[in-house]
Structures are given as C-alpha cells and as structure tokens.
Amino acid sequence: MHQSDPTGLHRVQDDARVLPQAARRLDTRPELWPDEVRIRVERLNLDAASFRQLEQEYHGDGGAVRDAVLAIVADRGKMQNPVTGSGGMLIGTVEEVGPESPLGLEVGQRVATLVSLTLTPLVITDGLAGWDGRSEQVPCAGHAILFGRSIAAALPDDLPTGLSLAVMDVCGAPALTARVVEQYVARGRAPRVAVIGGGGKSGSLALAAARAAGGARLIGVVPTDREAAALEASGLADQVVVTDARDPIALRDAVTGAGGPADVTVVCVDVPGCEGGAVLATADGGTVVFFSMATSFSAAALGAEGVAADVTMLVGNGYVPGHAALALDLLRTNPGVRTLFEERLA
Amino acid sequence: MHQSDPTGLHRVQDDARVLPQAARRLDTRPELWPDEVRIRVERLNLDAASFRQLEQEYHGDGGAVRDAVLAIVADRGKMQNPVTGSGGMLIGTVEEVGPESPLGLEVGQRVATLVSLTLTPLVITDGLAGWDGRSEQVPCAGHAILFGRSIAAALPDDLPTGLSLAVMDVCGAPALTARVVEQYVARGRAPRVAVIGGGGKSGSLALAAARAAGGARLIGVVPTDREAAALEASGLADQVVVTDARDPIALRDAVTGAGGPADVTVVCVDVPGCEGGAVLATADGGTVVFFSMATSFSAAALGAEGVAADVTMLVGNGYVPGHAALALDLLRTNPGVRTLFEERLA
Numbered sequence: 001m002h003q004s005d006p007t008g009l010h011r012v013q014d015d016a017r018v019l020p021q022a023a024r025r026l027d028t029r030p031e032l033w034p035d036e037v038r039i040r041v042e043r044l045n046l047d048a049a050s051f052r053q054l055e056q057e058y059h060g061d062g063g064a065v066r067d068a069v070l071a072i073v074a075d076r077g078k079m080q081n082p083v084t085g086s087g088g089m090l091i092g093t094v095e096e097v098g099p100e101s102p103l104g105l106e107v108g109q110r111v112a113t114l115v116s117l118t119l120t121p122l123v124i125t126d127g128l129a130g131w132d133g134r135s136e137q138v139p140c141a142g143h144a145i146l147f148g149r150s151i152a153a154a155l156p157d158d159l160p161t162g163l164s165l166a167v168m169d170v171c172g173a174p175a176l177t178a179r180v181v182e183q184y185v186a187r188g189r190a191p192r193v194a195v196i197g198g199g200g201k202s203g204s205l206a207l208a209a210a211r212a213a214g215g216a217r218l219i220g221v222v223p224t225d226r227e228a229a230a231l232e233a234s235g236l237a238d239q240v241v242v243t244d245a246r247d248p249i250a251l252r253d254a255v256t257g258a259g260g261p262a263d264v265t266v267v268c269v270d271v272p273g274c275e276g277g278a279v280l281a282t283a284d285g286g287t288v289v290f291f292s293m294a295t296s297f298s299a300a301a302l303g304a305e306g307v308a309a310d311v312t313m314l315v316g317n318g319y320v321p322g323h324a325a326l327a328l329d330l331l332r333t334n335p336g337v338r339t340l341f342e343e344r345l346a
Numbered sequence: 347m348h349q350s351d352p353t354g355l356h357r358v359q360d361d362a363r364v365l366p367q368a369a370r371r372l373d374t375r376p377e378l379w380p381d382e383v384r385i386r387v388e389r390l391n392l393d394a395a396s397f398r399q400l401e402q403e404y405h406g407d408g409g410a411v412r413d414a415v416l417a418i419v420a421d422r423g424k425m426q427n428p429v430t431g432s433g434g435m436l437i438g439t440v441e442e443v444g445p446e447s448p449l450g451l452e453v454g455q456r457v458a459t460l461v462s463l464t465l466t467p468l469v470i471t472d473g474l475a476g477w478d479g480r481s482e483q484v485p486c487a488g489h490a491i492l493f494g495r496s497i498a499a500a501l502p503d504d505l506p507t508g509l510s511l512a513v514m515d516v517c518g519a520p521a522l523t524a525r526v527v528e529q530y531v532a533r534g535r536a537p538r539v540a541v542i543g544g545g546g547k548s549g550s551l552a553l554a555a556a557r558a559a560g561g562a563r564l565i566g567v568v569p570t571d572r573e574a575a576a577l578e579a580s581g582l583a584d585q586v587v588v589t590d591a592r593d594p595i596a597l598r599d600a601v602t603g604a605g606g607p608a609d610v611t612v613v614c615v616d617v618p619g620c621e622g623g624a625v626l627a628t629a630d631g632g633t634v635v636f637f638s639m640a641t642s643f644s645a646a647a648l649g650a651e652g653v654a655a656d657v658t659m660l661v662g663n664g665y666v667p668g669h670a671a672l673a674l675d676l677l678r679t680n681p682g683v684r685t686l687f688e689e690r691l692a
Contacts (some may be wrong), residue, residue, distance in 0.1 A: 019622040276365040298431035305664030315659035318651030327591035
C-alpha cells in the first residue's frame, strides 16, 4: 500500500481488510509513511489480564513467559495475547517524526504511547534480556510505530517513569468513571459507587475519580484481607469488603451489605467470570462499567437479561479526552492512590 | 441445595458457585422448587449468531446441526453454543406453577420465555425429530424451568406464533435503541442513527424504534443488494447502503457517505469483526450499541482506544422493562417491519 491511513491500515498484512488491532500481522519496517512516528522503545507495560494469563499458562516460569512474549511479537509484529486479546502500552524516545504527523511530537522527547500494543507495530532487538518474566513491566530494546490517529503523552518530569507508565496504562478507567458519576450528579443524584478490584491500579484511580466527581458512598471490593488493609489505609473508599468477585451471590451480598446496591459498579479485576455478580450488585437503573479485558461480552449481555436486570452496561473505552492528565493529577493529589501504586511497583 | 434462589443458583451443578448462565451444567429435574414454573416446550428459537456458527461448522448439514444441538442440551442441561456463548429462547405451555412463583403465570397459558436458553434448564424428549436443522426455529418436545427472577410473556392472540416468537427473541434491541435515541432527543439533539444489519430482525425493529423515538436521519447498512431492495421497500430507513460491515474502512466510508457519521450506531449483525467499523462510523461523542452476540469485548474496547475515538459503547442488555410489548407494537404499526419479518420466516 503506497498511501497511509490514519488508522494504520497500510501496515496490516492480512488478506482481509481489517484494522491493525484485529490484524493477524503488522508490517514492522522502521521506514516511516509521512504521517507516522518511530519510537525507540525503552519499556513495555503488559496489560494485567494478559500477564496474568501468561503467568498461569506457564505456571509462573518467567523464562517461559519471556519466550512466549518474544514468540508472539516475532510472529504478529505486535504484542497481542492470543487468549485475552489484550496487549498493554510502552514508553520510549521519539526517534523520527514523519513530515505529516499530526501528533505534535519532537525527536528526543520521552513519551508513553496511549494506544494499545495490540495495534502498535513492534520489533524487539534485545531478546528481552533484562526481564525476568515475573512482572508486567518489561525492559525492552527495539522500535515501535505510531500512526496518524494514535495517541502519545510526554512523560512528566515530577514522577518516576515506572509510576507514570503504571498510571497511564489504566488512565481510561478514572476518566470514564468520572464521566459516568458526573452524569448521575447532573441529574440531581449523588450515586453510590462500588469498585470491584478497588485496591488495584485502575480500581484505586476509579475510586479517587468517583470521589472527586461527587460519588456519595464509595464501596471498595477486594479479594484478600491484605488488600483490604491497604485500601482501608488509603482512605479512598468509605467501606472496604473482602469477597471473591467470581461468586455472584457473594458479590451481591457483600455490596448490598456495605450500603449498596450500587448505582454505578466499576469492574476493574483481571479475572474472568465477574459479570454476573457485578450485575446483581447494581441497583435497577444503575450502570456497570466493565474495564477488565477478561470481560465476556455474551456473559454480560445474557447475564443481565437472565436476571431481568435493567442496568446500563458500558464497554470501558480506554480513550477519553484528557485521560492521562486526569489520572496523573489524581495520583499527585491523593496520597492514598500514590501509596497503593508505589507498593504495587515495589 | 434445599432452598431456591430467584437467580436459579440452586440448579447449578458446577463445583464453583456461578449463575446458571455461566454454569457448565444445570439440574433439569422436572420437580419444582416453590418459586419455579415448568413449561411444556413447543418450539425453540436459536440465537442467530449461534445458529450461523453451527451452520458453518457443519457446512450446512442439517442432520449434523441437529445432532450438535441435541448433544449440547444433553451434556449441559441447557442450550448454550460453546463457541458463541449464546442460546435463544422458547415457547410452550405452562404446565405447573410453584406456590411461591412471582411470575403471575397460570397453568395452560401459552408463553414465550424472555430469558436466554443459556440459563434455562431444558430437556428434549423427541430427538428434535420435527426439525431439519436448517432454520433457527426448532419444533421441540420436552420441558423447561423458569426461576423466580425469570421473565415470560403471554403470546398475543392477534399474531401467528412464529412471528411473535421471532419478534420477542430480539425485543431488547428496539427497546434499548429507543432509550438511547430518546436521551439524545432530551438533550435537544435529534440524532443520526446508523443500524448495521438494518434489514434483519433486530435491525429492522431498531430502525422502527429509532424513528418512533425521534431519530433525525436513519441509515440502514446491509450486506447485499437483495437485502437493500427489501429494506428500501420497507421505508424504515432514510437511506440504505450496501457494504461488508467487517471491512472497517468500507463501513466508515459508507455511513459517512450516507449522511453520517452517526450519533448512534446500532450493531445488529451476527458476524464477528464489526467492532472497528462501527466505532469509525460513529461521530465523536456518539454511542455504539452492540447487540450482536458475535461482539468481542476486547476488540470493541481496544478498537475504540486504538483510533482515539471518544464514543460511548453499550453492551446490548436483552432486558429493558416493557421490551416485548414495545417490539410487538412496532410490528403491528409498521407494515414495513411486518413484511420484512414475514419474508424472513417464509
């Protein structure tokens, strides 16, 4: 293909015309089309659901996980977990900017890409030698390509790189949570908000965003006493409950017992099977926002229908304008969020 | 389990505590818990995505499709396609009503169940001898169970049974489409609405619902000239365009060329891979409603993020209060809808 498309269509090597995210394989050549940008990669941040799946598939064998990631990227020209369908993001330095790129980036800038690795052409050149396969953050040498319609954000000077990357990776969750809570508030009703996985990265940011947007009562659901203690110490939730979110009846009863059902339920856990419980934990007329890449579309749709639940269910779109700046500000202004992130990264 | 739960939890035979929809296997015993209802089954209506998948897997061999359905129901105690995760619905006659059933049904009533077959305990006793495996509507003898929190609707007297069943099977789509369009109208802006698969059952009802709710410009997208002619003759859309919805660029260009991008895009096609095109066909600030059971959650979430699209994406909940009555009324009052349904059933 001689002409580029802002969606990156010109890099798709499949027979069918599909977008890069849906493609089997992308063209990773370092030469740029006029509206592209090439990044010298420094670190990948694997999506939590994807990393969890790989860790389980290889029984925690870091070397095998590393080999699996290398094989996927070599095969597909991008990092897309074939089971979860998800990827992650990366940071690096702008190496070359095509003359028609609309992204406003400059050579030498350190940036985080805010589009998924599942659609980002990627070449790894160091065999991931600096990674032990035991954490989502992957030191990496190589190059990646951004398209005309991609998004990248400059890394802030006042925060450690790993912290910024971890925040930006999940920055869609607080932005969309804030928008949904604001819609309830605008209709004259401060909503009760339950965040399933409230102690995690996207979950703690979602709680902070819900508070800032006017949520009335914030319920954090976590899987272990240890996470409960950490979330309680953070002060982000009004009440913290421990339960297995895959058990729909337990989740319903836990949220109801903590002052629910919720008007807004935000699902931030990276395990499959939480759709039914999230629906049952939500009041009639309420909203469920699914951020977990482990969400099953049919389980959500049929699960709600199956219990005659009149709830609005949102697919958690990772893009909301201003999402990175909002998430970084929540981290800067909420010591509870920052502590949870730093503990996770330690 | 000695006590019943309105969700049907007491019929789940899995080791883990999951809702009936997520269960591997359900208890199909005909004896009722106090809040249950038993239906003498007359006909199943397989979900379109499920039937399409089976038809393709067995290359249109009706006998093999029939055997596959029988094997699934015998194995799982419910009809749930293992690939698509979806089921369908059924009609039959109320045979026994438990003393504590809240559904208001009476013995002898002919009803359609409005909860999915994926969570309905089902026993087939006639080997589906009356079905050739070549259509979604399956004559069937056997029994099925409804729970405390199920939904069933009496079959109307003024419409043929097959027609009512076909309408009720997809009645969530027009109800949710109407609600979304009304929300735009309430904010002072009659939305442009694109229905992908506008010539199908859920699609034609969604178009009729969008018109009734105040949609400004209705665009119907269909895959073939034949469907286009039928949809044009129905008068349900302001403009009909022919394109392959799996080609994201073609879909974007078709909708844009027909007066789009759309403020509300409704996805009603039963093939995978339409997520990216639906997002690209939708204006910034718009809404995509996914009704197809072939929708991939991660493809939708990452597809929107990957092109920096600020769109709200809804999981098409099959339950909206009053959905069956609304859909039947749309059929009664729109000769175009009725003709399209009758042609499909012929």
